[in-house]
Amino acid sequence: MWAFIQKHSSPKYFYRLAGRLIPWFGWIFLAFLIAGLYYGLFVAPPDYQQKDSYRIMFIHVPAAWMSMFIYMVIAVAGAIGLVWRIKLADVIAASSAPIGASFTFLALATGSLWGKPMWGAWWVWDARLTSELILLFLYLGIIALNSAIEDKRTASRASAVLALVGVVNIPIIHYSVEWWNTLHQGPTVTKLSAPSIDISMLIPLLLMAIAFQFYYATVVLMRARCEVLDRERNSSWVQDLVSDFRTK
Template sequence: MWAFLQKFSSPKYFYTLSGRLIPWFGWLCLAFLLAGLYYGLFVAPPDYQQKDSYRIMFIHVPSAWMSLFIYMVMAITAGIGLIWRIKLAEVISASSAPIGASFTFLALATGSLWGKPMWGTWWVWDARLTSELILLFLYLGVIALNSAIEDKRTAARASGVLALVGVVNIPIIHYSVVWWNTLHQGETVLPTLTKEAPSIHLDMLIPLLLMAVAFKLYYMTVVLMRARNEVLERERNTRWVQEMASAQKAL
């Protein structure tokens, strides 16, 4: 197992493997995205209270899930980079930050659009909304540190520390609707899946889960693409990169 992890952490092996995986992830993402949009827009019934306006949920909820998921990936890989000095972990962490920031912004924007007809306002300083906004600032802070510090290893250490400190915000976002009396609705999907207290219709749950899978596949596709470019930038003076560049020029 350790030998496999060491092999996978090799920039050259990662570059080759990721090049093979990206097309698969990309096509699967497209398939799940089209299926999720079709079921969400044309098959799922209107909500008995919110009518068709609730359909923004199929973008908003998966975006919010991804904002948390990507931050945890970024923080874990940052921690690996800090402890074991693995370059590829630093690359994945740095490559994840802009994608996570985009999903967080999308969650806030779609939440605002959904909140206007439901709450009568674009924004309230609700516990979940405020903690999600803080998450966006954490992402932007990591991006800023990676961009401002010229030395990649130093930038990775600085941004890694910030990413690990920011992990404390993740449980706050998740449990904010439990710990505080907020306008934001509580958990609906997990109770339905565990059959504890069904609160979302199956015809609405299916497209929601399809969109969640599509968003994860999108992240996997884009983070690998960004990481490949970052690996080439960092390894540009190594023999394997120069040989690959020479081979491409010869074609």
């Protein structure tokens, strides 16, 4: 088991594997994106209250899910990097942070666009919006710490500690903000009982969620490949790669 992990997490092996996986993930993302957009924009019926404007949900909700998912990825990868000193985990955490921040920003921006016609305001200090905003701050903190420390290994370990502290704090922040003020509708998909969202709207939502997951997988692998090259620039295999490229 350990040998398997060691082999597959070696930067050289990862670089090749990621290069082979990226097109697959990319095409799967595109297929799900087209299916999801088609279902979401043409097949799903208009909402009885919100008419067509609810359709931004198909971007907004998956983006919000991704923003939390990627933070968990960063924290788990950070913990793995701290405990087992696996370089690849550091790389994944470092390359995930900007993507996660973008998804968080996307969720906030689409929420704001959705809020204007529905609530009559671009921004309200509602619990979920606020905790999403704080999540964005946490992301920006990780990115800032990562870029402030010059040594990449140290930077990764420092941001891993920060990400873990953030993970302990996220539920506290979430519930404290919830207690403080709320206007946003409650969760409609992740409730323990049957989802209260109609199946015709749930299908495109899930399609888009899967599309976003594959988008993340594609982009994180691309970024991680560059990051690996940058971090391993003094190793022989990267030098070989570069000289191969030059002779071509």
